[in-house]
Amino acid sequence: MTIETVAEEFTGIAAKDYEVMARTVRRYQKAHNPVLARYPAEHPYLPVAAFKHAALTCFPPEEAERVFVSSGTGSGLRSRHFVRSLALYERAVRVHFEAVFGPGPFTLIGHLPHYADSGPASSLITMVDCLIRTFGDAHSGFFLDDVKVLDRAITHSAATDTPLLLFGAAFGLLTLLEKHPWCLPVGARIIETGGMKTHRQETTRESLHHRLASGFGIATEQVWSEYGMCELMSQAYAQGGPVYMPPPWMRVRVVDPAQPEREMPEGEPGALAVFDLANCYSAAAILTEDLGVCRGAGFEVLGRLPQSALRGCNFLFDGV
Amino acid sequence: MKPEQRALVAAIGRVAADWRDPKHVLRQDSVARTLDTGNRFTEEALAFAINQQMAQVTEDGLMDWIAGRHTDRPCEVGVLNAGNIPLVGLQDFLAVVLTGHRYLGTRSRRSPVLLPAFVDAVRDRAGGLKARFAPSSEMWEAADAVIATGSDSTLAWVEGEARSRRIAASRCLLRGHRYGVAVLDGHESQTDCDNLAEDALLHEGLGCRSIAMIWAPKELNPDSYLDSFAAFRGVFPAHAETPGALSMQKAFLDALSLPHAYGEGLEFLLSKGVPEPQGPCHVRWVEYDSLDQVVAFLSAHAHALQLVATRPALLETLPAELPLVALGEAQRPPLDWWPDGINTVAFLCAL
Numbered sequence: 001m002t003i004e005t006v007a008e009e010f011t012g013i014a015a016k017d018y019e020v021m022a023r024t025v026r027r028y029q030k031a032h033n034p035v036l037a038r039y040p041a042e043h044p045y046l047p048v049a050a051f052k053h054a055a056l057t058c059f060p061p062e063e064a065e066r067v068f069v070s071s072g073t074g075s076g077l078r079s080r081h082f083v084r085s086l087a088l089y090e091r092a093v094r095v096h097f098e099a100v101f102g103p104g105p106f107t108l109i110g111h112l113p114h115y116a117d118s119g120p121a122s123s124l125i126t127m128v129d130c131l132i133r134t135f136g137d138a139h140s141g142f143f144l145d146d147v148k149v150l151d152r153a154i155t156h157s158a159a160t161d162t163p164l165l166l167f168g169a170a171f172g173l174l175t176l177l178e179k180h181p182w183c184l185p186v187g188a189r190i191i192e193t194g195g196m197k198t199h200r201q202e203t204t205r206e207s208l209h210h211r212l213a214s215g216f217g218i219a220t221e222q223v224w225s226e227y228g229m230c231e232l233m234s235q236a237y238a239q240g241g242p243v244y245m246p247p248p249w250m251r252v253r254v255v256d257p258a259q260p261e262r263e264m265p266e267g268e269p270g271a272l273a274v275f276d277l278a279n280c281y282s283a284a285a286i287l288t289e290d291l292g293v294c295r296g297a298g299f300e301v302l303g304r305l306p307q308s309a310l311r312g313c314n315f316l317f318d319g320v
Numbered sequence: 321m322k323p324e325q326r327a328l329v330a331a332i333g334r335v336a337a338d339w340r341d342p343k344h345v346l347r348q349d350s351v352a353r354t355l356d357t358g359n360r361f362t363e364e365a366l367a368f369a370i371n372q373q374m375a376q377v378t379e380d381g382l383m384d385w386i387a388g389r390h391t392d393r394p395c396e397v398g399v400l401n402a403g404n405i406p407l408v409g410l411q412d413f414l415a416v417v418l419t420g421h422r423y424l425g426t427r428s429r430r431s432p433v434l435l436p437a438f439v440d441a442v443r444d445r446a447g448g449l450k451a452r453f454a455p456s457s458e459m460w461e462a463a464d465a466v467i468a469t470g471s472d473s474t475l476a477w478v479e480g481e482a483r484s485r486r487i488a489a490s491r492c493l494l495r496g497h498r499y500g501v502a503v504l505d506g507h508e509s510q511t512d513c514d515n516l517a518e519d520a521l522l523h524e525g526l527g528c529r530s531i532a533m534i535w536a537p538k539e540l541n542p543d544s545y546l547d548s549f550a551a552f553r554g555v556f557p558a559h560a561e562t563p564g565a566l567s568m569q570k571a572f573l574d575a576l577s578l579p580h581a582y583g584e585g586l587e588f589l590l591s592k593g594v595p596e597p598q599g600p601c602h603v604r605w606v607e608y609d610s611l612d613q614v615v616a617f618l619s620a621h622a623h624a625l626q627l628v629a630t631r632p633a634l635l636e637t638l639p640a641e642l643p644l645v646a647l648g649e650a651q652r653p654p655l656d657w658w659p660d661g662i663n664t665v666a667f668l669c670a671l
């Protein structure tokens with residue numbers, strides 16, 4: 001199997017083909033990604049921070065069709081993900097979205113303050129834009145301050161029975177609720193895209209979803225979540241509960257953050273490690289800085305795993 | 321001081337005196353069982369921690385610290401123990417029982433023996449000691465106040481649990497993730513260098529008082545500091561798991577051609593780079609042009625710092641509002657230190 005075959009066929013993957021494709025990607029990246037060429041094979045995942053320090057590509061970085069850039073960190077270093085093919089990225093976005101939500105059409109609204117400043121460099125903006133173009137009706141679009149966009153979408157959705165999907169960063173949605181409560185139509189869903197740490201205070205996911213459900217006039221089960229990052233071409237969705245399900249071409253493991261070759265038993269917290277076939281031209285095996293727990297075929301995200309957390313001052317690691 | 325408080329102080333002091341003897345049977349048994357548990361404690365670091373803490377738990381030391389402070393409204397104080405370094409929860413236990421509250425601690429899976437053994441020994445000496453250990457579910461059922469340490473998201477969970485059980489925020493002592501920083505100026509003596517090694521590596525870099533980041537003048541050669549790190553490892557060998565845990569990080573630095581140094585057998589790792597704390601036993605070396613730059617960083621990150629260690633002569637040049645200590649004091653906290661800058665005894669007396 002060639003890397004081109006993987007790139008063309010990963011979205012239609014059968015479970016039995018996963019390992020073959022993964023082997024192809026590993027071999028290809030070892031041969032063509034200079035950083036991974038130097039990274040020992042006994043370490044199955046590359047720490048995601050590598051995206052801050054180098055262009056992790058299997059091609060000349062200047063040939064990238066798009067460079068996704070992460071939001072800033074304390075150090076000022078930002079991750080940069082050089083995307084060889086935007087079409088490949090959009091295919092991964094579309095195919096998994098359709099598998100989870102159906103073919104649409106939807107009234108699809110994006111409320112992504114802060115990310116909007118990044119424009120095309122934001123993978124989140126690019127993803128929602130792709131979804132709007134592919135699955136959205138004429139009332140779909142982005143908004144920041146002009147809440148009439150959401151008002152009109154609600155009216156239209158209620159009148160036509162077109163399901164309303166509101167994609168939003170958690171802190172932005174909470175800010176939206178401060179203006180006034182909303183009443184989304186029957187069948188509407190909120191898809192929060194992370195960012196639970198508000199500029200005011202940290203909140204738990206459960207509490208956040210209750211506040212969103214209550215403020216937008218929907219059931220908690222209608223508050224879904226998306227797990228994605230600029231370093232990954234694919235996304236996972238949690239469908240009204242805490243468990244995210246990845247697409248068939250992305251495998252997520254929960255591992256010991258210090259020794260990622262050790263998988264944690266189901267139910268025990270650890271670092272999320274991802275192998276994303278859609279990252280076939282960059283780096284597919286990534287050790288994230290997210291703390292999570294394995295739940296069957298899916299995973300739950302417990303929060304961020306800063307390096308300071310590895311110092312152990314956290315009773316959660318004790319499973320008390 | 322109330323008579324029962326004085327009696328408890330005496331009992332605790334006698335138990336600590338027993339534990340100062342390395343041949344004390346209960347200590348030996350607790351250490352042996354602790355070393356068999358899945359943690360990153362080494363025999364040498366365990367002995368250091370027990371000796372250091374027990375040396376301070378004297379009758380005089382306890383009386384000076386508590387100074388007769390006592391609650392008139394005793395309640396059940398739940399303590400979620402982290403167990404990341406040996407006896408890390410000892411100060412909380414002492415503060416709770418000596419102020420007259422009832423202690424209800426969770427048993428750390430990584431260190432389930434040491435603190436409970438010490439508490440049992442105190443109970444044997446002081447009849448009616450109001451202290452017990454229980455699973456967290458039971459702790460939450462009974463607690464009237466809570467002490468916990470964790471990340472922002474963990475503490476958000478604790479706050480949520482406390483709220484759902486109608487425990488007011490003022491009755492929760494929540495400590496965040498912190499780390500230690502050292503500031504060098506290149507005039508460190510051999511002793512300072514050796515102290516820095518202890519501050520950074522003693523507990524395999526675990527614990528919020530361990531030095532995770534060193535600020536050094538640009539062009540300062542780290543060799544003499546690295547020599548001290550290596551010498552320290554001769555006396556305090558790394559835990560068997562440390563080289564494995566550092567292996568991926570070294571591979572990461574190698575692959576990205578980021579400057580770094582490491583000890584023989586990968587018993588520690590030091591990397592140059594931006595001021596971000598790394599994992600245990602991986603110390604970040606950050607270069608500065610002027611001390612103003614360092615002060616700006618320390619001030620901006622004061623919320624994340626447990627302490628800032630320097631050679632004694634340099635202490636006066638840094639802002640007094642920072643949690644300053646001399647090199648060599650990071651792993652030797654006094655009995656009355658305030659984790660996260662919060663006075664635990666005052667918190668308990670205000671309940």
